Amino acid sequence: MFLSAAHKPKHRTRGSIITALDIGSHKICCLIARLDDQMKPQVIGIGHHLSQGLRSGVVIDVDAAASAIGQAVHAAEQMAGETIEDVIINVSGNHLQSLIHQTTLPLSGEVTEKEIAKALQLSRSEIGKSEQHKLIHAIPMHFAVDDQHGIKDPRGLYGDQLNISVHLIAAATNSVKNLMACVQRKHLEVEGMVAAPFAAGLSALVDDELELGATILDMGGGTTNIGVFQNGHMVFADCIPIGGQHITMDIARGLTTPVAQAERMKTLYGSTIATASDDRELIDVPQVGEDEDGASNHVPRSLLVGIIQPRVEEILELVRERLENSGHHQSAGRRVILTGGASQLQGLRDLTQAMLDKQVRHGRPMRVNGLAESTAGPAFAVAAGLLLYPLQHFSNPDIAVMETVAPTNIFQQMRQWLKENL
Template sequence: MLMLDRTDPPRVHDAPAPQPPPVLRRRGGLVAALDVGTTKVACFIARVDEDSGGLRVLGVGHHRSRGMRTGLVVNRDEVEAAIRQAVSAAEDMAGETIDGVVVAVSGGAPESQRIDAEMAVTGHQVRDADVRRILAFGRRPPEDPDRELIHCIPVGYAIDGADGIIDPRGMFGERLGARMHLVSVASAPLRNLSTVIERCHLDVDNRVAAPYAAGLASLVEDERDLGATVIDMGGGTTSVAVFLGGHVVHVGVIPVGGGHVTSDIAQGLSTPLANAERLKTMYGGTIASPADSREILRVPLVGEDEDTQSIEVPRSYLVQIIRPRVEETLELVHGHLKAAGMDQVAGRRAVLTGGASQLTGVRELAELVLDKQVRCGRPLRLRGLAESVAGPAFATCAGLLSHAVQEHVDRPDPEDPPRAGGLLGPVERIGRWLKEHF
């Protein structure tokens, strides 16, 4: 546990890294979300209703993704072209031009860490400065120079050992404690993605772990409070987020997704990838039925004339290819949760999102492998969202909008880093002291 003394002067190395503004609303109340995945790029543009605080979607754009693999940029030019197409389509529909986006992060091997910090408040009323100071220790750069912090989320406060406090400001006590959930990712993949987005003349307003965003979009309040596991099954990765007590308490990513199912079909049937994707989408499933052996599929062969050279296989053979890969993916998720000590933390509730979760029978297979009650999630609480983009495949992008306008408990109003010397630092500190006390 980190121990702080309220009377100690701030030290330069204790200062948090510069953070983006806490409320990411652009001109006219516009917010924009960008999800750059392995198989698709999606962009949502919405406007904030100042009276209700709700969001209305104005424009949606999505385009086939190229140049991404397992959430990582492998071809900058192709990724840039896909982003431009998706953003342009969303801008045309909305009749607006955007200059900044909230971005989903699924690559870079996200890691979760939980830390406790405690500081003396010597019987005084807990103020904003006290909360900022204790959270600043969580927002310090990771010890590993090759990783970057993207989330510092307080999951609970304590005063004099009494925990379960949601907001300690205005309360009295001798010692203030905070339990924080930190999420870090590898710096290089994050910078590569940011560079490509900036080449599209867009600012990166904030970065959000993809499963965290999917949970914000698809979970109801009771699920967040009582506990639920979100499994976002994308094209190149399957990401996991565990929610409990209203907060996300764990995230992780497994580098296996729906694209691996497509590759298995292409290899198993010696058919082009485009046709394998079509077969998966139209006829794929994970649970066999008696009629599958009687339903015959015509499959063209790689490098052959589609009209003259093809084979016929029963649909049951397609199911035999798909099921092992999906089952393996879910077993990897189960193993990840167990290794992180999160298998039983969130109870027996799981929510599936992502395009790969739409395969027939995935929910039933997930219940069997995970031993949980499973439902399919879709974006909630967004107005103006067309039915075609209101499914599980777009939950992450919808959640980015929710994150952009929520009160940022994970990033409280940032202070400028304390200066080592000079006149401005003391003047700023005096100004803050006067503001808090008078």
């Protein structure tokens, strides 16, 4: 697997602890894991709490978000019997930007780590020019030496020029600042940041999908994250600020029922695809303002499906548009893997298949041991991916070398920048 990023998480050995903090719009999840003898994360602490202070992946209330983070982390610490100091967090929201940058560097002989580091640095500085955006990942995708294209590792080759394609993923500076402020308010350090679709792909795609090409769709509460993987790299990332909570709100408004009831109806009776029996099946709909024994309406299930379906179609239409605009719609394989809590919506697989014209399967977190039943489902793919993120450097020592020789460490930079700006 050849997945890489711009920053360098701290070195870990067997027995080391890694902590993932998935700051979602619906829930905050903290996983504390210890690396086993095979360097595989073994989860020893789990804490999750309903999210507060976030909307569509973005912090809108630092106090509320920090409080939910504190509760999730505390629960995980209690279970693990460990006190943690640093966490790897996810970055999500429609401010995520993904672009492929090409750099050409003249060579005076053999390609060494120095040239690679210089080329990577030139790509990174592309984002550095903008005050509004902060680089999250710089993933070297392929190299060319003179007219030899598609080289995975150019070190040792002679030529006149080195060309490198780097996938840069950046996030809005202020959104990053707000996320870090929430975490730091709980006296935790941010060790690493991972774009949510990257994390979901790391945990839910099998090796063949990463290599041959696949798209991950992580449908959460407030967002739908898109990640396209090919030849072992993430080649495109995007985020649509619509998710399961929007479907719930549509139901609450459409049927004038309390949000909690709308949520219940969605998970119990909701579907994205109408069936012939929907008109005959009646659902009990408690009305807003009535107590539990108060007035209820009885509506046919087709009414509920008629509210859910257009919203899901809207999301999938946007996904298709973003994929088409990215230029990766055709090239990135014919597979889509669905994760995130909202992926459990009945009928979603078939509707996605029909709308995106790809083979679709449900995904869940893999490559991590010890996830209890409650955290082994699709809603925890991002959290598990955060645990896996620092381990790529062990699975691909070449990349670790390339990043070691890179002149700057984005996290040192980011800490410095926060000290100066917060």
